[in-house]
Amino acid sequence: MLKILMTRFRQGCRTMAFPKRKPPVLPARYRGRPLVAGPEEEIDLGKITFVPDSSIRHSNDFRMATCRRQDLVLQGETYALARAVNRKIVKLFGRSLKLRQVSAGGCNACEADTNVLNTPVFDLSRFGIQFVASPRHADGVLVTGPVTRNMKEALLKTYEAVPDPKIVIAVGACAISGGIFSRSPEVSRGLDTIIPVDLYIPGCPPHPMTILDGFLRLLGRLKKE
Amino acid sequence: MELFNGVRSFWKDVPLLAEKEFRETVILRCREGARLANLFGIPEEGGDIRLAAILAADENPELEVLSMRVSPGSPRYVALTPELPEAHLFEREIAEQWAVLPEGHPWLKPVRYHVNYRGGPDLWDEIAKRTIPGVYPFYAVDGEEVHEVGVGPVHAGIIEPGHFRFQCHGEEVMHLEIQLGYQHRGIEPMMCGRDLNRSVLLSESVAGDTSIGHSLAFCEAVESLAGCAVPLKAQAIRAIALELERLTNHVGDLGALGMDAGFLPTSAYFGRMRGDYLNLLLELTGNRFGKGLCRPGGVLFDMEASMAEDFRRKLRRYQKEFEEVSDLLFSRPSVLARFEGIGTVSPDDAKKMGMVGPAARASQVERDARVDHSSGIWRFYHVPISLAVTGDVYARALVRRQEVMRSLEFLQRILASLPQGAIFSAPGPLAPGALAVSMVEGWRGEIMHVAFTDGRGGLRRYKIKDPSFHNWFALTLAMRGQEISDFPLCNKSFNLSYSGHDL
Numbered sequence: 001m002l003k004i005l006m007t008r009f010r011q012g013c014r015t016m017a018f019p020k021r022k023p024p025v026l027p028a029r030y031r032g033r034p035l036v037a038g039p040e041e042e043i044d045l046g047k048i049t050f051v052p053d054s055s056i057r058h059s060n061d062f063r064m065a066t067c068r069r070q071d072l073v074l075q076g077e078t079y080a081l082a083r084a085v086n087r088k089i090v091k092l093f094g095r096s097l098k099l100r101q102v103s104a105g106g107c108n109a110c111e112a113d114t115n116v117l118n119t120p121v122f123d124l125s126r127f128g129i130q131f132v133a134s135p136r137h138a139d140g141v142l143v144t145g146p147v148t149r150n151m152k153e154a155l156l157k158t159y160e161a162v163p164d165p166k167i168v169i170a171v172g173a174c175a176i177s178g179g180i181f182s183r184s185p186e187v188s189r190g191l192d193t194i195i196p197v198d199l200y201i202p203g204c205p206p207h208p209m210t211i212l213d214g215f216l217r218l219l220g221r222l223k224k225e
Numbered sequence: 226m227e228l229f230n231g232v233r234s235f236w237k238d239v240p241l242l243a244e245k246e247f248r249e250t251v252i253l254r255c256r257e258g259a260r261l262a263n264l265f266g267i268p269e270e271g272g273d274i275r276l277a278a279i280l281a282a283d284e285n286p287e288l289e290v291l292s293m294r295v296s297p298g299s300p301r302y303v304a305l306t307p308e309l310p311e312a313h314l315f316e317r318e319i320a321e322q323w324a325v326l327p328e329g330h331p332w333l334k335p336v337r338y339h340v341n342y343r344g345g346p347d348l349w350d351e352i353a354k355r356t357i358p359g360v361y362p363f364y365a366v367d368g369e370e371v372h373e374v375g376v377g378p379v380h381a382g383i384i385e386p387g388h389f390r391f392q393c394h395g396e397e398v399m400h401l402e403i404q405l406g407y408q409h410r411g412i413e414p415m416m417c418g419r420d421l422n423r424s425v426l427l428s429e430s431v432a433g434d435t436s437i438g439h440s441l442a443f444c445e446a447v448e449s450l451a452g453c454a455v456p457l458k459a460q461a462i463r464a465i466a467l468e469l470e471r472l473t474n475h476v477g478d479l480g481a482l483g484m485d486a487g488f489l490p491t492s493a494y495f496g497r498m499r500g501d502y503l504n505l506l507l508e509l510t511g512n513r514f515g516k517g518l519c520r521p522g523g524v525l526f527d528m529e530a531s532m533a534e535d536f537r538r539k540l541r542r543y544q545k546e547f548e549e550v551s552d553l554l555f556s557r558p559s560v561l562a563r564f565e566g567i568g569t570v571s572p573d574d575a576k577k578m579g580m581v582g583p584a585a586r587a588s589q590v591e592r593d594a595r596v597d598h599s600s601g602i603w604r605f606y607h608v609p610i611s612l613a614v615t616g617d618v619y620a621r622a623l624v625r626r627q628e629v630m631r632s633l634e635f636l637q638r639i640l641a642s643l644p645q646g647a648i649f650s651a652p653g654p655l656a657p658g659a660l661a662v663s664m665v666e667g668w669r670g671e672i673m674h675v676a677f678t679d680g681r682g683g684l685r686r687y688k689i690k691d692p693s694f695h696n697w698f699a700l701t702l703a704m705r706g707q708e709i710s711d712f713p714l715c716n717k718s719f720n721l722s723y724s725g726h727d728l
Contacts, residue, residue, distance in 0.1 A: 004490055007553050014497055027504075029511035029526065049426060051517040052525050101383045105408050107724045108385055109433025109514045115383045116503075119496040133381035150338055150407045151386060154378045180426050186339060186411040204516060205433065 015123045019222055023062070023209060030207070031058035039076050046072040046176035046190075049204035065201045065214025069192055072176070072200055082199055084220030089167060089198070093139050094219045096128040099169070100138035100162065104155050105187060106145030109205040110172035114142065116208045129215055135159075140167035140198075146174040146187035147194060159195050167218075169199040171211060176200055228279075228288040230598040230664045233449045233656060236677060239277065239292050244302055247278070247293035252308050254280050254289065260579050262288070262664075263673055264305075264315035265688045266323040268343065272297040274323045279662065279675070283597040288662060295325050297345065304330040311579030314694060320348050322413075334361050337406040337727055342414060364402045366392040371399070374709060378407045385723035389712075396708045401701045408727035416687035421447060421521055424684070428674075429516045431689055432725035437463075437470045437506075438667030439689070439725075440519040442674040445600060447521040449661035450678055453652035457644040459523035460601040465536075465639060466506065466515050466524075468632040471668040473502040475583075475625040475632075476547065478720050482622050483554050485714040486563035491554040498550070501543050505536060523649035533640045540640075544633045551626050564619035568703035568715035571616055578699045582670020582692045583628060584719055587613045587620035594666035608635050621718040655682040669693060669722060691725030 016024060026032065031050045034043050035057045043056065045064060063081055066072050071080040084090045103111050117124040118131070132138050135158045147155060159168070170191045173179035177190045191197055201214045216222045226238045242250065255261060263279040273294050280289040295302055304327035305312040316327040317336045324341040326348060327333065333348075341347050351360065365373065372393050378386035386407040392400040412431060416424045428443035429436045441463055448455055480495025503513040510518040510526050518524050528536075554560055570580070575588035585592050593610045595603045611627035613620035655678050665672045670692030679685040700719045704712060 003553060003556070007494070007549055008490060010549070011494055027508045027511070029509070030507060031511045031517075049516070050512070051426060051429075052511070100379075102379055103383070103385045103408075105410050105724075106385065107430040107433035107436075108722065109430070109436065109516075111383050111385065112434055113513060116496075116500060119500060120493050121497055121500055131383055135379075145408070146410060148407065148409055150409055151378065154386065154407070158379050180423070180430060181410045181412075181415075184411040184415055186409055204430075204512075205514065207513065 014120045015126070016121060019216060023213075026060050026062060026207065026209070028060065030060045030062075033061045033064050033079065034058050034074060036074055036076060041075075043074045044072060044177075045074055045202040046200060047173060047179070049173055049180055051204070062207050062209040063213050064203065064206070064210050065199060065217060067199060067218070069176075069197070069200060072202055082214055082217040084218060086198070088165060089218065090220045092165065093167065094221070097140070097215070097219065098130050098132045098138045099140050099142045100135045100158060101131055101142045101144070102155050102158050104143055104145040104151040104175070105148035105181070106172065106174060110144035110174070113205045113208050114144065114171060114211060117212060122208055122212055124212070127216065127221060135161035136163070138162050138166075140169065142169040142171055143175050143191050144171050146178045146181045147191060149186050152188065152194070156194070167198040168195055169201065169214070170197045171201045171206060173202060173204045176202060179204065226290065228290050228662060229286060230288070230594070230662060231445050231449050231600040233452060233659050233661050236658050236660055239290055239660070241275075241292050241294065244293050247276070247291055248303060248305060250291055251278050251280065251305060254282075255309055255311070258282055259289070260576070261309065261311045261315065262671070263675060263688065263690055264312055264319070265675070266319050266325065267677060267686045268323070272343070274300070274325055274343065276302070276319065276325075279673070281598070283592050286598050297343070300324055300345070301326040301328050303328050306330050310577050311695070313698065324348055332364070335406065337409040339409055339411065363390045363404070364392070364400055366399050368394070370394060387723050391709055391712075393709055396710065398704050398707055398709050398712070401704045403697055403701055405697070405723055405726050408724045410728065412728045413687055413689060416689070417684045419683040424687075425520055431728065432691060432722040433514055434474055435470065435667045435669065435672070435691070435722065435725060437466045437515040437519065438665050438672050439674075439691075441467060442663045442665045442672045444519045444521045445663035445665070446661045446674045446676040447655065448652055449663065450655040450659050450676060451521070451652035452656065453522055453650060455523050455601070456647040456650055457602070458646050459648045461639055461644050462509075462524045462526070462528055462648065463519055464602040464606070465528070465636060466509065466518055467665070467667070468636055469502050469506050469509075470515060471632050472629055473499055473506070474668040474720070475629045476502065478625055478717065479551065479554060479622060481717045481720070482564070482618070482714065483560065485717050486560045488554065488557055488560050491550055494546075494550045498543065498546060501539070505539065508532070520649070522652045523647070525649070527648050528643060530643070533643050537637060537640045540633055540636055547629060547633070551629075555626070561619065563714060564622055565615075565617060567618045567711050568707060568718060569615065569617045570699055570703050574702055575616065575699065578702065579695045580699050581695050582667075583611075583624045584621055584696050584699060585670065586611055587624045588616035589614050592671070594664045594671045598664045600663070602639070606635060606639065608632075618714055618718040655684070657682045667692060669720070670696065689728060691722050693721035693726045696721055697726060
């Protein structure tokens, strides 16, 4: 018992101060939201995999989630980040959101970095957001992966089992557009070709901060910058 | 024919045996102590299918490759599985990918539910019409007090999809059948062709938690085919990343095991500590899973002396924390009571199943590709093989704990004497008509990629084997005679890949 208490004492409190204070600064090599060179250049954040590519320059800004698919296409300086556009969502789920996660062909990277939000560092439950075991207990689904042929039916059944009104969150390039698998006959061309999506979180996989930032924006939990 | 990990060979030199001779030789070699490291089909001009077996006798780094021919007129051969249980899933995969019937296979079902690559009719009519796995018969036990429990594909936690069908008598599990395939994205055919930039991205997403392991296996296969010498510093950085990946997952697994044994403090601490290693990968590569690091010819990110020093300092601190928290986990009687004697796999069964990785080593089977088939920097560094004897959940946890300590020691050594020089040397064109085998000891065990080039040096067939492909069946064996409530703990103690299996 003494040992448990001693370890607990040494571990201390590890939860980040965000969003009350500024978010952590990510390392210099982190590839965040890309920078476009000129007004004619376009980058679709829903398609790229954020690997080193000489044709794309990245900032280290992790904020990338949007509410509409077309907003993921980066043009010039402005980028329409997700907002609490839907009053009903904010009113119903703003202080308590239960999600059912469905992995539909994901490589387990998006799943792992979604799961990380439950560690003491991010402590997702302090925002009233929780991943639950049954779609019947959920207010929405969070989908990862390019929706394989073999997972489509299970995904649709899970979606239908969530009571209305419900929200859908697409996490990662695969869920948004099929990602690097988009040419495979075994996968879909994006979750929104199957069910309507309320929040797009790009990345391969998105950094946990990108996911958290997206959740908080959708629920209107971030102060205006 | 001589075949080694990371050394190019030529297709024309691969011995072609008659079916009977092939079968007898493979079975004989496995009786003599070798294991079936791979068995798969390769299409040939004219529509024939060649079946190739790769045998590894792990005390000897030389691999043996044998092949036989199956003609499209009579696409069948006598199955090896009745004599050689470790061929079980390989033969099902061959049946599905090439519509070749392994006659006498005791449990012939599709693996991933897709149409075959040969273009002829499938062995199962339903595959083209029905999409959902699970409509095929499961192994069932009949009796008045017997009941069946089905779980998945959508599980309770944030886990990949798979279907688990238990045959129970009361709480006791008599048999478990695991049906995967839900994550099938069709990676193997997409790897072929000439666009290596795309193939390397795919290799990073075979299993996201093993991005380094699979991309390294891909790079080494391509480099062997191109005859490219990778600079020493790049090899060192790859090994550092591979060990960070191992640390990430082993530490996370120990936390998850604590959680399933009902001891939450360690699961919270290990869960956070896992993130420390992910963040080191982020500092090195710009991605928490190391995506974007390994490319054919070397690595894309350098490690300066200051970064190496910083990593050493951090890792010393992480080591202290790890020792303290793992002592806490392994000294709790309530945890040990849940770990000991649960989900036991005997050494004999482990060998029969062809198990690899920490799960095999927990059952006294001494296999580690870093030692047995060393490539890259592993030729100059030795990491002792971590073994345990009891083969239960406790042993699988213990092996992880030992491997964490040994990886940390290795990282301190290599970071203190990082080679100097370039980190990239562009590979030339791939040799035509060649093949290369690459083996990497990922955190789950031996990853094997086998690449074949066509007459112009493009990839014509690419075979990926995740260690989970060997080990999923071991999980079903571990569950026999256990209580169904032990399943989460047993499953966590293996922590196998769904996406790596489903490809």
